[in-house]
Amino acid sequence: MSHDPYREWLRTRLGQELGLHGAETAIEGAVQRRGWPALRALGPRDVVAVLQDVYSGLRQTVGDTRADSWLQSTTVDLAEYAQTVPVPAQPTPGPLAPEATPAPLRWGRRAHDLPLLLARANAEIAGRSLGAIRADPTLRGLAGTAEWDVQATLAEVRRWETEKMLSSLRADHSRTEVADAVAAAAAQAEWLRLNVRELQAELKGGQNVVAQLAHARLTLTQLDAFLQAFTPLIEAGDADQPLPPGEARLDRDFFSLEVPLNPAVLRARHALKLAQWRAEAGQDAGAATAQAQQALEAAETEARAQLETTLHTARTAQARFAPLRQQVGALEERLKVLGQRGGDPLSLARVRLEWRQARAAARVQAHLLEQAMRLLESLVDAGVTSDQALNQGAAQNPEQTEN
Incomplete structure (x- = not known):
């Protein structure tokens, strides 16, 4: 190769x-x-x-x-x-079993850090095993299979790095969505205060608006309590961040690498390569090879289903975002026209409330789209590659390996 x-x-x-x-x-x-x-x-x-x-x-x-x-x-x-060629991998330097055993990790870490630590340890072990295999003439034919092992362990590292990234992204999105909710509540409170004044004037004029006035006052009291509790917790400027364009290419073929580079698929492919090597080495592994082939097909089927689910989430969010964004634009234009024509404060407050609510709804869909896209791109995006870290600065291996 x-x-x-x-x-x-x-x-x-x-x-x-x-x-x-x-x-x-x-x-x-x-x-x-x-x-x-x-x-x-x-x-x-x-x-x-x-x-x-x-x-x-x-x-x-x-x-x-x-x-x-x-x-x-x-x-x-x-x-x-x-699906047929592993990523060329360089072995991790150092002995397979270091003489100095490191102290055990303390268990004070957050639980979601531990799978990433384990995945990185497995990737290092796989890299060291590859080095040992290449150094042993009797195992050199196993080197290609070991490269699939390295690729699978690095994909698992990438999976947990993606989980960590998505966790941070969701937290950022939640903060912005809460800021949107607070801004919408403030806009509703402003509209209700003006509405209460108008209803009070109508009541003095002899109109029967007692129930409407009581309901408006009750709602305003609830909103004021909400704003008193949540306004100190948010950055007010977060609600004024511009909406993203919400454009994404969601054709399945553009994400076809998601299946062969899925960690479970790579692990199953390594198991199949190992079973095939054992069969070629003269061991009775016919049944094991057939089982490994079935496991690979099952892993590929599940990976395709995961891809379709994520694509469906992204497409749904994109479809819902588009009309909401148009609504936000229409309301912005309406606010501009009302301001130029000297619209009454109650009408302005009502449109401003609708604008805030539409922005909040649009941003939720934009966030869902972004999270789905980041997940879709996590395996095929060259921005963060764990195998690059493993191979960084390593010279090309002069030996050829087989798949």
Whole structure:
């Protein structure tokens, strides 16, 4: 197997569109812009980053339609390639079992930190095992299988890093949504105060508005209690943050790498490769190989279902966000017109309340879309790659390995 199979695949694929010289220029430009070590082998997430760079250029030269079609078909082909070729991995330096055993970790950490610590430990063990396998001539044929193990453990690290990122993102979103709720409550309280004054005037004029007035006063009392409790807890400026555009590309093919790079799929693929190696080594592993194949197919099916669920969440949020954003824009224009025409305070307060409520509802959908997109991109985004950390600065291994 090539020392850098994904770079070779990328060079060949880009050569079809840009020519060999253009392909090499695109790859080297992406490497330099991101500060990647020149000799480090690329993985599928790195390839995605280069493809996104090329896609941006193609949009300018051949138009969005052709560029989208090219990126979609190339991503699907990359996903198929990722099912057969592991990311070239460098072994973790040091002995498999260090002489000095580190002190046990204290259990005072937050519970959600522990799975990430365990995943990182497993990734280090897998890297050390790969080094030991490559150093043993009798096990050298197992090196390709060990690379799948390294890739699976690093994907598990990435999974828990994603959970940590999403936890922080949801907390930020919750703070903003509470600020929106407080701003909407303040707008409603302002409208109710004006409404109470109007009802009081109508009552003095002889109109029968006693029940309406009592209900308005009761609601205002409840809102004032809510504002007294929550206003000190939020940053008022959070509610005035602009709404995001809410635009996202949600075609399944653009996320086809989610399946082969899913941690469970990679783990099942490693188990299958191990069973196949044992069968080739003369061990009676026919039944184990069949079971491993079935487990891989089951893991792929579940990964596809997870992808579809997340895509459905994103599409639903995007569909709900669009009309809400339009409503916010229409209300902003209405407020502007009322202000220019000297609209009465009660009408202005009512429109301002509707505007705040629409913004709050739109932001909830925008947040759901963002969370789904961050989850979708977590396995294929080259912005954070655990395998890069493992391979950082490592020289290319001169030995060839098999898949």
